Amino acid sequence: MVSLYEHAGGDDALHRLEEIFYAKLLADPVLKPLFPVRRPDHVKHLTWFTAESFGGPDRFTRELGFAYLVREHRHLNITDEQRQRFVDLYMESLDEAGLPDDKAFREAFRSHAEFGAMVAQHNSRAQTENDLHPLREVPRWTWNDD
Template sequence: MTSLYEHAGGDEVLHRVEAAFYEKALADPVLKTLFTERRPLHVDHLTWFTAESFGGPERFTDRLGFDYLIAVHRGLQITDEQRERFVEVYLETFEEAGLFDDAAFRAAVRSHVEFGSAVAQQNSHAETDDQLHPIRAVPRWTWDGDE
């Protein structure tokens, strides 16, 4: 069976989706309090993470590492409304890119973003390392969810 990365169309397609998502997040009334400024490498970082999660190259781990991901979310105090809106806009962007014709792929992406946003939310409220989510590596997502 092909990986989610291959099914999505690889780096080029994922980069285009992440760029569209990022534009929406910067302008969204709920998300713009988290995405407060345009960062030149943000789309690349989002793409690397999603690609690696979906079974593609391990660029996120090799170039940034999971500690980086923890650090950028820490202190953000992500609310339930922001987490839910993130998921909604992310899925909407995949839909608009024409990637949700396959119900199984749609379900896999939904479970991926639901899980990831919950981890980010937990880490955003952590005042100590013990309060962080225990995951310390980019999760490998499959058609059935996390490996």
């Protein structure tokens, strides 16, 4: 079975996707409160996370660790509208980045984006450590590419 990482086109394709997506996040009025300024390493970190989730290198875990991601989302108080807009912009970015448009890949990508946005929202609202989502490592996303 081919990994989502390989099917997407590896690091180059995912980096291209994250550049397009991040530009949309920075420009979007709904998401602007969450992304007020461009952070120099954000695209690189998004690329690492997506690559690792999709079966690529484990750079995100080795270089940053999942606790970093939890800290980044804490106390952002992500709204339902922001969570949905994040997913919508991510899906919109796939075509612009030239990623595969087959149904199985798109469904896997959407479920990954929706799950990630849900976990981020959950952690953004957590008042205590016990309130955090139980996920403590980069999830490995699989798919049925038959």
